[in-house]
Amino acid sequence: MHTVYLGLGSNQSEPIKQIKNAIELIQKIETSKIIKKSSLYKSLPVGYLDQPDFINQVISIQTSLSPADLLERFQQIEFQLKRVKKIINGPRTIDIDILLFNQEIILTDDLTIPHSRMLERAFVMIPLMEIEPNILIPKISNLKEILGKLDKKTLTKIDGQSV
Numbered sequence: 001m002h003t004v005y006l007g008l009g010s011n012q013s014e015p016i017k018q019i020k021n022a023i024e025l026i027q028k029i030e031t032s033k034i035i036k037k038s039s040l041y042k043s044l045p046v047g048y049l050d051q052p053d054f055i056n057q058v059i060s061i062q063t064s065l066s067p068a069d070l071l072e073r074f075q076q077i078e079f080q081l082k083r084v085k086k087i088i089n090g091p092r093t094i095d096i097d098i099l100l101f102n103q104e105i106i107l108t109d110d111l112t113i114p115h116s117r118m119l120e121r122a123f124v125m126i127p128l129m130e131i132e133p134n135i136l137i138p139k140i141s142n143l144k145e146i147l148g149k150l151d152k153k154t155l156t157k158i159d160g161q162s163v
Contacts (some may be wrong), residue, residue, distance in 0.1 A: 003035075004070065005132070007044075007056045007097040007115070007124045013074070015055035016040065016082060018094045023059065025077045026096075029070075029154045032063035038127030040158040042089070046121065047089030058099070058127035067101050071111055099124060105138050114138060122150040 006026070010018035019040065027034055038066040045051050049066045063070065081094040099115045106113040114137055118124045125147060128135060137143060 001064055002102050003100075004061050004063055004098060004102075004126060005100040005135075006059050006061065007095075007099050007118070008059065009054045009095040009097075009123070009126075010093055011045070011052045011054040012091050013082070014091045015052075018111060019055055019057055021081055022077055022094050022096060025080065026059070026061065026074075029063070029065070029073050031065060032061050032070075034059055035060050036060045038130045040157055041127055042156045043123035044154040045089070048087050051091045054123065056123040056127060056142075057129060058124065060131060067098060067104075067106055067111055067113060068108075070098060070101075078145055097124075099128065100135075100137065103138055117134040119146050120150075122152050122155045125150060126152065126155055 008019050008022055012018070022035065023037070026032070026157065036059065041056045043054045043056050045054060065073070078094055078096060083093050083095070097115050097117050098111065098113055101113045104113060115124070119137075119140065129147065135143070
């Protein structure tokens with residue numbers, strides 16, 4: 001079985017409900033099981049700023065599927081939840097990113113693992129550290145230094161909400 005970390009995000013059509021719907025669909029993927037879920041976090045948009053704040057969560061799963069098969073399943077879930085890609089970093093009903101796949105480095109036309117921008121994003125790294133504080137990220141030797149550089153003011157933990 002492979003251990004995979006996913007970043008989930010939404011800022012459209014009741015974002016908390018969208019995250020919940022995505023998790024329910026991820027739970028239905030064959031030979032896969034959700035292991036851990038972070039708290040929900042509210043974050044400011046990145047890149048394209050003229051849009052609502054996001055709700056984010058990081059989850060870990062165990063699966064026997066390959067990275068390519070997982071990507072295909074997650075794209076199907078995004079389609080099912082009516083994700084439309086109009087603007088880079090723009091509003092979306094759901095975004096499912098593969099952050100880490102075991103300790104592998106994967107570079108294909110469709111997939112980059114570790115996720116290429118995860119280390120720059122508090123809305124990924126803080127929830128990831130919440131569920132896996134001792135995580136190792138390939139080719140990163142000083143995770144504490146990276147975390148120290150992130151702007152944590154762009155992120156607010158949502159207390160009392162879980163999915």
